[in-house]
Amino acid sequence: MELFDSLKQKITGKNKTIVFPEGEDPRVLGAASRLAADGLIKVIVLGNQADVETTATNHAIDLAPITLIDPATIPADQHKEMLDALVARRKGKNTPEQAAKMLEDPNYIGTMMVYMGQADGMVSGAVHATGDTVRPALQIIKTKEGVRRISGAFIMQKGDERYVFADCAINIELDAAGMAEVAVESAQTAKVFDIDPKVALLSFSTKGSAKGDMVTKVQEATKIAHETAPDLPVDGELQFDAAFVPSVAAQKAPGSKVAGHANVFVFPELQSGNIGYKIAQRFGGFEAIGPILQGLNKPVSDLSRGCNEEDVYKVAIITAAESIK
Ligand SMILES: CC(C)(COP(=O)(O)OP(=O)(O)OC[C@H]1O[C@@H](n2cnc3c(N)ncnc32)[C@H](O)[C@@H]1OP(=O)(O)O)[C@@H](O)C(=O)NCCC(=O)NCCS
Numbered sequence: 001m002e003l004f005d006s007l008k009q010k011i012t013g014k015n016k017t018i019v020f021p022e023g024e025d026p027r028v029l030g031a032a033s034r035l036a037a038d039g040l041i042k043v044i045v046l047g048n049q050a051d052v053e054t055t056a057t058n059h060a061i062d063l064a065p066i067t068l069i070d071p072a073t074i075p076a077d078q079h080k081e082m083l084d085a086l087v088a089r090r091k092g093k094n095t096p097e098q099a100a101k102m103l104e105d106p107n108y109i110g111t112m113m114v115y116m117g118q119a120d121g122m123v124s125g126a127v128h129a130t131g132d133t134v135r136p137a138l139q140i141i142k143t144k145e146g147v148r149r150i151s152g153a154f155i156m157q158k159g160d161e162r163y164v165f166a167d168c169a170i171n172i173e174l175d176a177a178g179m180a181e182v183a184v185e186s187a188q189t190a191k192v193f194d195i196d197p198k199v200a201l202l203s204f205s206t207k208g209s210a211k212g213d214m215v216t217k218v219q220e221a222t223k224i225a226h227e228t229a230p231d232l233p234v235d236g237e238l239q240f241d242a243a244f245v246p247s248v249a250a251q252k253a254p255g256s257k258v259a260g261h262a263n264v265f266v267f268p269e270l271q272s273g274n275i276g277y278k279i280a281q282r283f284g285g286f287e288a289i290g291p292i293l294q295g296l297n298k299p300v301s302d303l304s305r306g307c308n309e310e311d312v313y314k315v316a317i318i319t320a321a322e323s324i325k
């Protein structure tokens with residue numbers, strides 16, 4: 001079954017609610033309206049009422065299936081309840097005044113709705129940069145037990161080919177333990193998308209062909225990933241060609257169970273991860289689905305600001321599916 005058909009089947013009838021804090025954006029509003037009209041999820045859109053209505057009129061988007069909440073008109077008692085919950089969650093890290101300021105930002109309101117159980121997940125980031133989109137989730141939703149760092153993975157898809165790239169979105173620089181954690185988390189993500197994971201930890205060096213601190217970090221990360229998940233096929237440090245091309249793997253990493261067949265690619269830091277996925281997307285013609293945030297207590301999904309309506313639609317389906325245990 002096609003990936004999104006099985007995800008749609010998973011969420012149909014579950015009445016999951018997804019909140020979209022960027023209601024004024026036509027890509028977001030269009031996707032939200034279609035998702036609700038298709039009966040896949042219940043939709044809450046946050047936005048200035050007049051601006052959302054203008055967007056709907058200009059783009060022929062039906063607002064009927066959507067619940068629109070204008071943050072400026074949230075009743076005082078509901079706002080106070082949210083503010084108190086935020087102050088309590090931040091446990092002295094933010095004053096009530098700071099928390100009130102945070103709630104002027106729709107990403108904080110949406111995240112609080114997820115935290116308070118008013119929504120099952122949030123999709124944002126079509127307008128806001130990643131930092132502003134995910135910071136509320138890092139501060140409020142937080143990591144699930146056993147996970148130190150949240151990371152961002154993309155499902156890269158073209159025809160029958162499907163791969164996981166990570167971390168392409170969140171951690172600017174990880175140490176070896178952090179990179180190993182991304183490797184293990186990404187393997188879990190791969191399984192959700194019917195990929196049998198073979199994980200490559202990428203570098204500009206293959207099996208000691210170059211030296212330096214950056215290479216040592218990837219070697220150490222590979223060792224830690226082996227110790228953490230002994231049954232997981234994982235290898236490093238590998239250059240991308242050694243990880244992906246069997247003939248190059250035979251020359252550069254003979255005997256590796258992963259080299260030449262990798263389908264989960266873990267980048268050594270964010271520069272290469274973010275650049276790498278965008279090259280595969282824009283030069284390689286791969287659809288980039290994500291970033292899917294790995295390791296959060298409840299699903300919050302970021303979008304690329306370069307996304308289209310279909311990307312928003314698909315990420316929301318993934319987010320709803322993630323909310324089903
Ligand atoms: C994600 C990011 C915004 C966090 O930066 P930040 O807000 O300055 O981070 P801080 O160190 O101030 O941490 C803020 C909170 O988030 C938590 N946090 C930060 N990174 C985290 C991570 N990867 N996992 C879990 N929690 C994290 C911190 O513990 C802190 O929590 P606290 O306030 O309860 O103590 C930052 O790492 C970033 O900008 N990353 C790059 C995003 C990007 O532009 N990607 C490219 C496009 S997709």
Ligand SMILES: CC(=O)OP(=O)(O)O
Nearest residue numbers: 130169303304305306
């Ligand atoms: C994931 C990503 O790169 O997001 P943006 O394009 O919004 O920076």
